[in-house]
Amino acid sequence: MKPTALVFGCTGQDGSYLCKSLLMKGFRVIGTSRRRNPISKRLNALEIKDEIHLISCDLQNQEDIKTIINKYKPVEIYNLSAQSSVGVSFKEPAKTHESIVIATLNILESCRETNFKGNVFCAGSSEIFGSTKKPADLRTNVDLRSPYATAKYQSFLITKMYREIYKLNCVTGILFNHESPLRDDKFVIKKIINQSIQIKNGIKEKLILGDINIKRDWGCAQEYIEAIQLINRSELNKDYIVCTGESNSLKFIIEKAFQFLGLNWKNHVKISKDLYRSKEIENSFGNPSELYNDLGWKAETKINELIQILINYELKSD
Numbered sequence: 001m002k003p004t005a006l007v008f009g010c011t012g013q014d015g016s017y018l019c020k021s022l023l024m025k026g027f028r029v030i031g032t033s034r035r036r037n038p039i040s041k042r043l044n045a046l047e048i049k050d051e052i053h054l055i056s057c058d059l060q061n062q063e064d065i066k067t068i069i070n071k072y073k074p075v076e077i078y079n080l081s082a083q084s085s086v087g088v089s090f091k092e093p094a095k096t097h098e099s100i101v102i103a104t105l106n107i108l109e110s111c112r113e114t115n116f117k118g119n120v121f122c123a124g125s126s127e128i129f130g131s132t133k134k135p136a137d138l139r140t141n142v143d144l145r146s147p148y149a150t151a152k153y154q155s156f157l158i159t160k161m162y163r164e165i166y167k168l169n170c171v172t173g174i175l176f177n178h179e180s181p182l183r184d185d186k187f188v189i190k191k192i193i194n195q196s197i198q199i200k201n202g203i204k205e206k207l208i209l210g211d212i213n214i215k216r217d218w219g220c221a222q223e224y225i226e227a228i229q230l231i232n233r234s235e236l237n238k239d240y241i242v243c244t245g246e247s248n249s250l251k252f253i254i255e256k257a258f259q260f261l262g263l264n265w266k267n268h269v270k271i272s273k274d275l276y277r278s279k280e281i282e283n284s285f286g287n288p289s290e291l292y293n294d295l296g297w298k299a300e301t302k303i304n305e306l307i308q309i310l311i312n313y314e315l316k317s318d
Helices: 013-024 041-045 062-072 086-091 093-113 147-164 188-200 221-233 250-260 289-295 303-317
Strands: 004-008 028-033 053-056 076-079 119-125 169-175 207-209 240-242 269-271
Touching: 004 013, 004 062, 013 028, 013 041, 013 076, 013 221, 028 062, 062 093, 076 093, 076 221, 086 093, 086 147, 093 119, 093 147, 119 147, 119 221, 147 169, 169 221, 188 207, 188 250, 188 303, 207 250, 221 240, 221 289, 240 289, 250 303
Parallel strands: 004 028, 004 076, 028 053, 076 119, 119 169, 169 240, 207 269
Antiparallel strands: none
């Protein structure tokens, strides 16, 4: 009989790629969405919608979660279901808290109450470190600059508590920025790629952005999905940083994207102070050495290749 993996939040970027990877490894995959009628465009894009068992689940309701765990008896659980936009969190702090903190607490408490003996992975975020002057690791000071970051840090602490006090096999992977062709349109890299192509095709004239001098550690989502599985299955049962270890500015990405399309970005990009974020993180990058030393994982896709992958996908989709 195939082992079962339970993926909370299976219709998002990470959830969709994770489901595909698990299927390829021989798992039966149970995927959940908070919607009664899940938006499954990413699952369709990966041609796996009919290969997973897709169900709705209210992560604010422990009985829902316990019923699913008892019914399907997974050996691995992945908690990827949450409001994932930092910008949205400023407008909806309460909903962000519920979708991240309460969801994590309910999943882990449901595992405790059902005496779950498998492994649980919770998705963390580099946003908890704020702006970093040197590569962040698990000893780096926390600097919370958004409701999203605050919620992710609480989730991290809750997971640590359940591991140490209740002896659950639960860990957090603190994920730095990671992109893919399946990224939602509201994220800045997708916006840059899509609108630069529209400018190339004469559909738009200008790309309007906020602060383009910010720097981030951008990686490839498909690679990060493999990292989180290694973390979840490791007998070490510990938290890890998932990142490339390299920092690149938004300005660099804009320049390269327009360059790939044969355009000069300076002729097409307009900066709007209205799009600047309060308490912006100027620079964020991590230290992936512990994950490599313990589990042998490192990011392979460099930023230039990642930009080219994203552009090629959108061009083929036009």
